Every structure is written in structure tokens, then in C-alpha cells.
Amino acid sequence: MAGSGATRTHRGRKSRSEEEVLYDRELEDLPPELRWREWMLRVEAVIFASAEPVTRETLARVVGKSCSVDLIIDDLREELRSRPYDLVEVAGCWQHRSRSAYASAIRASQAPTRSSPVSLTEHEAAVLAAIAYLQPVTRGELSHMFGKEVSRDTIASLRDAGFLGSGPRSPTPGAPYSYVTTKYFLSAFGLETLRELPDLERLEDAGLLSRQALQETATAERDGDVLED
Incomplete structure (x- = not known):
């Protein structure tokens, strides 16, 4: 039984290791422009899906070593310039946030939002x-x-x-x-x-x-x- 448990543990470690190898961060097979575009999409997807502001270290896990997270953010913000939401920096982290100009429209819609409004006496x-x-x-x-x-x-x-x-x-x-x-x-x-x-x-x-x-x-x-x- 002990040997069987050790085997399962070993297989589990191997599986996690293989997962790390299979996730291609560097994207060396892609042309530079497509590689940068894919890194942008990955970064935006992570920020969009996160319930909390995302750290630079977290974003670095999904892009290649030569990728500048700050430049990726700059390009994403430029693309979102005409959209009603933006990527904002909060205490060294990033998150999606609606632009203040559309706050009244969001309130009027009465749609549930991701975060509860601040309610203090x-x-x-x-x-x-x-x-x-x-x-x-x-x-x-x-x-x-x-x-x-x-x-x-x-x-x-x-x-x-x-x-x-x-x-x-x-x-x-x-x-x-x-x-x-x-x-x-x-x-x-x-x-x-x-x-x-x-x-x-x-x-x-x-x-x-x-x-x-x-x-x-x-x-x-x-x-x-x-x-x-």
C-alpha cells in the first residue's frame, strides 16, 4: 500500500510538471506580431476573470520571459480608449473598471455588478x-x-x-x-x-x-x- 501511495504521489508530481511544460509561454513558433497579440489577450483575460486586482507577478505567469507586462498594459489601454471601461492600476495591481462617465447608466440599469457598492454610515x-x-x-x-x-x-x-x-x-x-x-x-x-x-x-x-x-x-x-x- 505504501508503495502504491508513493507511486500515486510521483504520478501527481509528474502530471503537474507536464502541465507546466505543455503551457507555452514563450510562443516561439509564432511571428513576433502574433506572439505579442496573444500575450495581450492572455493578460486581458486574466484581469477580466479576476475578482481582485491582479499583480504583475500573476500576469508574468502567462507570458514569455521577454515580455514586458507594462508595455502590454499600455497597448491594451490604448485599444480600450474608446470603450466604456479601462484597465486601471490599484496599489501596483491592475483591474478592469467602468469609466466614471457611465456610472449613472450602470446605476439606472439596476444590473448586478461584480463588486458590491461601498456602504458606510x-x-x-x-x-x-x-x-x-x-x-x-x-x-x-x-x-x-x-x-x-x-x-x-x-x-x-x-x-x-x-x-x-x-x-x-x-x-x-x-x-x-x-x-x-x-x-x-x-x-x-x-x-x-x-x-x-x-x-x-x-x-x-x-x-x-x-x-x-x-x-x-x-x-x-x-x-x-x-x-x-
């Missing part, structure tokens, strides 16, 4: 915005900024939605955990990097964040005058 949105600008930030620092306790339930809700992850422990007494935003946060809000966050003036106009509150929080953090987590 006003308070959750304000807390998430504060974390995005202040990160890494502790719950105590957030509570100081808002002038009232930011509950563990609020943090848990944002974590469960995939917007928050754990950051480094704060050097303040008690070494409370800090929080940071995730790649999913960037994807959900259509940002490539945190540098694309709206200006504080726009958030102040919307009543979501106060520049004075941010400054007071920074001062309190330096002085150690924050609520403990």
Missing part, C-alpha cells in the same frame, strides 16, 4: 477618512480627534469590510495597536495610491474632517495626551 466614513490621512493611528488617537470614543465595533466593522488592517504598535504607554488602510481600500475607492486622497479642503467642506482636529491630534500624540486603546 456617516460616522464610519469619517473614521475611515481619518485613518487614511493619519495612519498608522490608534483608536485612542481617533477618539481624541472626534472628541468621543470611537468604538471597537466601528473599527471591527471597517476591518470586516476589508478596509483596515493592523499597523505597528504605538510607542505610547500600553503599546496599543494602530490601524492602516488596505489595498482593498484603494480598490474600493478607485485610488492608485494614498497620494490620490482628496485634499483636506474638500473633506472640510463636506464636514467629514477638520484640519484643526488633525493638528490637535498630532499635538496630543506628541504630548502623550491621548485616550488609551
Whole structure:
């Protein structure tokens, strides 16, 4: 029986190895133009099928070693210029996304979309915005900024939605955990990097964040005058 099991394991390994060999990434039998076209189609197919933004490493698995993923993306985006969707970069990854000009048409159709719309309460949105600008930030620092306790339930809700992850422990007494935003946060809000966050003036106009509150929080953090987590 042991020998039989070993044989099955060996065959399984051989099968996977053969699969790797049979998948032709280099496409050396094709003329250069057709080879590039096939690489483009493969890259687009992977991005289209993926439920999450796709990394460069993932795309590199389906094209040849001499293929530049960045140039492939550039050519695909050029082809999609007249289409109602595009390939966008999100935290160093790529995904298909409808152009904002067609958002109203998509909403009016009431058709189910691939991803659920971001649904946050006003308070959750304000807390998430504060974390995005202040990160890494502790719950105590957030509570100081808002002038009232930011509950563990609020943090848990944002974590469960995939917007928050754990950051480094704060050097303040008690070494409370800090929080940071995730790649999913960037994807959900259509940002490539945190540098694309709206200006504080726009958030102040919307009543979501106060520049004075941010400054007071920074001062309190330096002085150690924050609520403990």
C-alpha cells in the first residue's frame, strides 16, 4: 500500500510538471506580431476573470520571459480608449473598471455588478477618512480627534469590510495597536495610491474632517495626551 501511495504521489508530481511544460509561454513558433497579440489577450483575460486586482507577478505567469507586462498594459489601454471601461492600476495591481462617465447608466440599469457598492454610515466614513490621512493611528488617537470614543465595533466593522488592517504598535504607554488602510481600500475607492486622497479642503467642506482636529491630534500624540486603546 505504501508503495502504491508513493507511486500515486510521483504520478501527481509528474502530471503537474507536464502541465507546466505543455503551457507555452514563450510562443516561439509564432511571428513576433502574433506572439505579442496573444500575450495581450492572455493578460486581458486574466484581469477580466479576476475578482481582485491582479499583480504583475500573476500576469508574468502567462507570458514569455521577454515580455514586458507594462508595455502590454499600455497597448491594451490604448485599444480600450474608446470603450466604456479601462484597465486601471490599484496599489501596483491592475483591474478592469467602468469609466466614471457611465456610472449613472450602470446605476439606472439596476444590473448586478461584480463588486458590491461601498456602504458606510456617516460616522464610519469619517473614521475611515481619518485613518487614511493619519495612519498608522490608534483608536485612542481617533477618539481624541472626534472628541468621543470611537468604538471597537466601528473599527471591527471597517476591518470586516476589508478596509483596515493592523499597523505597528504605538510607542505610547500600553503599546496599543494602530490601524492602516488596505489595498482593498484603494480598490474600493478607485485610488492608485494614498497620494490620490482628496485634499483636506474638500473633506472640510463636506464636514467629514477638520484640519484643526488633525493638528490637535498630532499635538496630543506628541504630548502623550491621548485616550488609551
